[in-house]
Amino acid sequence: MLSEDFNKNAQAEARKPRLLNLRVSYTDESSIKLNKALHYVADKIGFKPMEDFTFIKESEEMRLYDSTGNTLILNLKKHETGVNRNPIIFYTDDCLRDYHRYIVSGVKFISPPEYTEAGLQVCFIDEEDNRYTLLEERSYTELS
């Protein structure tokens, strides 16, 4: 049975298929853990792919679909190993918003968001204590 607000714009809007983008970078050594990380984060953002997926080494883009027509595009890129850098980094355009959403969906953070030269970042762990970074890159130099 249709609900009485079925034709309201908000509901129609909510039913429109969405296109989600997730940018991820990883080190060579961490590539074996990337599959687990991608599954973990997809689950936490509430994306349930129609089919199971496996990260294939060197792939730069993966497209996942769910049963309601939503698409999750994973943009994958390698980064160099760094001293103060987690091996797997998830990028966001708003760190505080996603930090808050991840907390609500049960993600454990090991410290509050911190300001770095690269931008605002926060570290979280999965059930096996693998560490990941959520990073909002920020530009601090004015165009000159």
Next chain:
Amino acid sequence: MNFLRVLKNDNQIYGETVQQAYYPEHESNFSIKTVFSGSRTFNIGKRQLSLYPESFLVIKKGTTYSSKIDSSVPVNNLSISFSPSFLSDFNRMQYSDHSVLLDEPFQDGDMPDFSFMETIFPFSGDMKYNIMHLKAQLEEGTSDDLLLNEYLHHCLINYYKVYNKEVVDKSEKLIFLNNSTKVEILKRLTFAREYIISNYNKNIDLEDIARHSCLSVNHLLRTFKQAYGQSPHQYLIKTRIDRSKYLLKNTNYTVNEIVEIIGFECPSSFIRLFKNLNKLTPGKYRLVS
């Protein structure tokens, strides 16, 4: 889009876009005010200052002020008013260790007053990123108080950083032995800086700035350079160039129109100066920004 959000802890965020408005004199909580286009004029005691998109204004709790918007373009502005309890809790977090916070979770106590300098600060970096994100959330109509408070908490963190850079660091550059003299000089230099920013497009001279800041011309020149690393005139030019960059990036005004708006006398000297400072002509800057 206009909105007023009053959070459960009495923090308030108010945003609107108007061309003409008058806000009568009233007393404020500790507040941060920004504009994203156009300008807004504030009267705080005897001071009158103009807020442009390159700056944000901080107003102390208990200050009485009025303000006005009278603009040829729509002025999009956002004000955040922090409840005293949110602010004192934040201060305690900064100054107390965890054992004190656990033993006395609800005690306000006497905390250092970090908001003594009620003035305009550069609106850039993390402060700008966080306020832009907060604004986006409000415009999307988020109803999540926890998320909004997270942004407000970070606004205070960012304000601390800006305050340290713009006030504490600058006061340390002043060569006076007496601390109270340093504070008084910095206050007067702040009036000078405000006067330059608020009147950047007018034909102001050193005597005007000195009179406004209650310093002699020579005293102003010497101390301004100590604190800000440049003369008042250089600061005025930088303010004009920063405004021109905003206008090039965010409006369709021609370069000649911008030259007139920012108070330069001739386009060729503006273009030459702009290129010297930015390694780009104004036209190229507009293309790449």
